[in-house]
Amino acid sequence: MHPFGPEATSAPHPVYARLREEAPVHEIQLTPTFTAWLVTRYDDARRALNDPRLSKNIAGTPIRTGSGWPVELRAAMDSHMLSNDPPEHTRLRRLVSSVFTARRIAELRPDVQRISDELLDGFAGRDEVDLIGEYAFPLPLQVICELLGVPMDDRDTFRRWSNTIIASAMAQGDALAAATSMTAYVRELVERKRAEPDAALLSALVSAADEGDRLTEDELTSLVFLLLLAGHETTVNLIGNGVYLLLSHPEQLARLRADRTLLPPAIEEFLRYESPVKTSTFRIATEPVEFGGVAVPAGAIVMVSLLSANHDPQVFADPERFDPARNDNQHLAFGHGIHYCLGAPLARLEGEIAFSGLLDRFPKLRATQPLEELMWRPGALLRGLDRLPVTLS
Known part of the structure; x- marks a missing residue:
């Protein structure tokens, strides 16, 4: 049974x-030319996520160089913490952590509250x-635009580029064109923030320094991509x-409506049960x-199944x-060890406000079709619905 096939996409558990029962790790055919080893059990997954023998630097491997994307574009997108090992990872995380506090x-x-209220x-x-296209997607994207200081007039274009890059079903040429355009835009935005700094995160990152060390241009653009693709998709x-x-478990939805103190642990259970x-x-x-x-x-290429580990x-x-x-x-759900997601507190904050708004405003919220008919997005990395049509009243 292939872990990324159609059956596992719709019903993975x-x-x-x-x-998990058959073996602790499985060699799977990732593409016609590449295999990867998938770790499925919790203890092994936790160890693998922080094992220095499993390097995050795959820049020179065939699975990266075979993508067909220009070297300079890959450098502008991949020169971030998630693609590096210590000591380079340590340096990058220290610089970013100094301002992403x-x-x-x-x-x-x-x-976040204002953006949620406006959308609702x-x-x-x-x-x-x-709820996906009109709430779950725009809320974190607008938050990231606020965080980075992307001008309001540019946000629709920024969203279009990000949506194209993120969409797994999008043609390679479209994603390449969007990534090229976004890289050029981010470089120009960095120069603007350098000349006219403001209170947004990107200005702070441009000026972040540690004993004279600063983020390079590629590191700055790569961090924007990391915030956008990793942080945004998670939320x-x-x-x-x-x-x-909640719609699948109406008794638990009623329980959460009646006792809002359950919202923080409920968010952790969302993260565990259907890991983003x-x-x-x-x-x-x-x-x-x-x-x-x-x-x-x-x-060997190694991947860790966070979704499987979270059901061990x-x-x-x-x-x-x-x-x-x-x-x-x-x-x-947010990883483990030195690569633990730096944006986890932001995702939790956005989740708390997003769910509070829905629970407060729409006491009769329900799905418009049988939940088993909803389509999950295919692919190896992400677990999310394509659409979630709901009735509000």
């Missing part, structure tokens, strides 16, 4: 349960909306998958690595039960 994220709360205000007088799927889970990022990005084994007695050879019965009691009040929910 039984597929991953079989994979808990205080800065907390200060975004009024902006736009539903006035309507009976049916697509889109957190919101969409969370609403899907179902598989980690590529790692390459710099030497042989063993998982449960199975040897992964040096040079050795760690989570009754893992197929959706429980918004689940205690000690040590899920791996």
Whole structure:
């Protein structure tokens, strides 16, 4: 059973349960020319996510060089923390962490609340909306635009580029053109912030320094792509998958409406049960690595199934039960170790405000079609719905 095939896209949990039972790691055909080793059990996944023998620097490997994208464009998109190992990763994370602070994220709360309110205000007088396209997608994108200081007049274009790059079904040529245009735009925006700094994150990143060290142009543009593609997609799927889970479990939806103190643990359960990022990005084994007695050879591409690990019965009691009040929910939805998602607090903040708004305004929220008929987006990395049409009243 292929973990990224059609059956696993629509109903992944039984597929991953079989994979966990059969072996701790599986060699799978990723493309006609590439295989990868998929880690499926929690303890192995947690170890793999922080194993220095599994390198994140795959720039010179065939799976990267075979993409057909120009070297200079890949450098402008991939020179970020998620594509580097220590000491370069340590340097980049230190520089970014110096300005992407808990205080800065907390200060975004009024902006996130305003954006959520404006989007929900736009539903006035309507009976049916697509919560993905009209709420889950634009909310975090607008937050990122506010965070970076993207001018209001440019946000529709910025959204179009990002949507094209993110869409897994989009043709390669369209994604390449969008990435090229966005890279040029971000470089120009960086120069604008350098000449006329403001209070936004991008200005702070441009001027961030540590003992004379600064982010290069490629590192700055790559960080924008990382915020956009990694941070934005995580929150889109957190919101969409969370609403899907609540609509699938009306008794738990009623429970959450009655007791809002359950919202923080409910968000953690959304993240665990339908992990927004179902598989980690590529790692390459710099030497042989063993998982449960199975040897992964040096040079192999390794992927970690976060979605499978988050349903491991050795760690989570009754893992197929959706429980918004689940205690000690040590899920791996944001990764683990040195590459743990720096934007996790922002995703949680956006999730809290997004769900609070929906629960407050739409007490009769329900799906417009059987939930089993909804389409999940195909692909190896992300777990999210294509659309989520709902009735508001």
